Amino acid sequence: MGVTPLTPCLLVDVDRLEANIAAMAELARNRELALRPHAKTHKCLEIARLQVSSGAVGLTVATVSEAEVFAAAGFEDLFLGYPVYASRGLGPRLRDLAERTMLTIGVDSVESARALAAQLAGSRDRVRMLVEVDSGQHRTGVVPQKTGPLAAEVAHLGLAVDGVFTFPGHSYSPATRRTAADDEAVALATAAASLRAHGIEARVVSGGSTPSAGWSEAETLTEMRPGVYVFGDAQQWELGTIGAAGIALTCLATVVSHAGGNVVLDSGSKALGADRAAWASGHGRLVDHPDARIHQLSEHHAVVTWPDHDPRPPLGTRLRVAPNHACNAVNLADRFVVVRNGLPVDEWAVAARGANV
């Protein structure tokens, strides 16, 4: 290392990364919660190891292929937090994972549980299930009151139900960040009670997202699963969960044009991702120029409105852009350039890049 990397490329500031990991580990410890960070954010073995060595009990993953990447690297306690539909093609892979790891899988319908039980066959006693609860995002999951009846049906198929989980995704909005944490608390308490009413103890009550992590006060909660906190991103900055100085993941970009009086960077949507929430101020943020705004993004261009009070950087200048959504930016890259004090010191592979099946 030491060579200036070509742009656009993703930089991980390892000091900030470690600070973010330590802060969330402390928050979990103080609240006496298990921390099971979502590995879909970083897809990186080195970062997962830092999380586990700071006290994470295991990892959350989104897909079977992500589970395989982390299992192959020795991570043995994995929660596949997704209502997997076990097609025949997934059967051998799920059985193999079940034999090699402590595998927990999400479920929100008896149809999915039935397909999973069939594909797991003799390995079904190796897997534990968490019933997914919709706490207000209205994506997947059952309403809290129906958790118990579904859990009973799932258990009847020979699959052990360990508890419930939710993702309060509506925390990703300034308007509902706080209420999402409250919604989560109510939904999980109701769901755990519904399980108990059907004779199943919710040993695991799992919630959490980065925006709601500091606020969730569900008394029944046993575990949290934030993902983005390791890096932070422009969305988290604008939601107020992190300051610009704490963001550990940036895309290094080069000024390639001054057309129209703007600053045009080579960090387009093929490097930053195209995520843009309705409330976001632009298509990513320049961490060292907080008043600059990326007002147009195409595949290889980020067009920046430059603030009048800030000298316009010459062509060839390199600037750091925080993507709006770290998870999707990471999935576009094959590796991170690891920096300490601004200097490249290592490279880490995005080991599960593209492992989205």
Added chain:
Amino acid sequence: MGVTPLTPCLLVDVDRLEANIAAMAELARNRELALRPHAKTHKCLEIARLQVSSGAVGLTVATVSEAEVFAAAGFEDLFLGYPVYASRGLGPRLRDLAERTMLTIGVDSVESARALAAQLAGSRDRVRMLVEVDSGQHRTGVVPQKTGPLAAEVAHLGLAVDGVFTFPGHSYSPATRRTAADDEAVALATAAASLRAHGIEARVVSGGSTPSAGWSEAETLTEMRPGVYVFGDAQQWELGTIGAAGIALTCLATVVSHAGGNVVLDSGSKALGADRAAWASGHGRLVDHPDARIHQLSEHHAVVTWPDHDPRPPLGTRLRVAPNHACNAVNLADRFVVVRNGLPVDEWAVAARGANV
């Protein structure tokens, strides 16, 4: 092949692909224009070969690393349609490309031309330049009247100026699709005249995008560079450049949940890309269910409002989703499953996946 692929994965319907390639080749022939399709859309050697064998004069690429992938596969006439800023790290790679191919590079500032001339050093006579014109997208490029003065400065640096190019990117909107084609015609004619006034003949006058391809009537035009036409996508469908039946690229997805009465697919933004124009009706379109709407998209979930008149597909059903923007979906995949009559017959690598530097 013949095995049902796991989902989400990208399918290329090769009959539709060939029909789309043939139709654009015929349009270019009828208008006596050179066709130089943009390879950033597919990043695929097999597809580029089909384009060239149907009459394309060469390829357009977006980055140095895309140029390298196609050059290594024997494509020798490449236009790097981007205002490349030649950092020191790019120098050896640009010189190598210049020696191995007929390389043309875009430029919109004398500063970039100066950096390029310095890095190309003794290879600068191997490269030709096209001056980028802003025809209304307001991304990169100079105003048409300034093309001549810039071309003269570029030529003074020992770089041969072959003509002008533009991308009328504002054609990607129902409101300005037609006027963008008109803007392109006026801008290119003005730019070519500006070059001539400075003693430089615009041998190449290059424009075009998929939405404007059928409308552009620039008399001075010599070349068109559409990209998305090979596949079509949900944006092109909604812009009216292609019908659902003509779309050659889809993401095969599985129904994983019926939560909330919706149909939830496993094709999230890590498979489809997160592009969503303000005028798009959703986050991609189901080609066989035109009244369905993807109203929520996260990394591994597409939540679909299902039409009342259409029976709701059971869990495990596989459906085909046209991404909003083909180019960004392709950049997420390592390979295409090639289908003919709905059956997998081959796999093609996305050879330049991630080659975005």
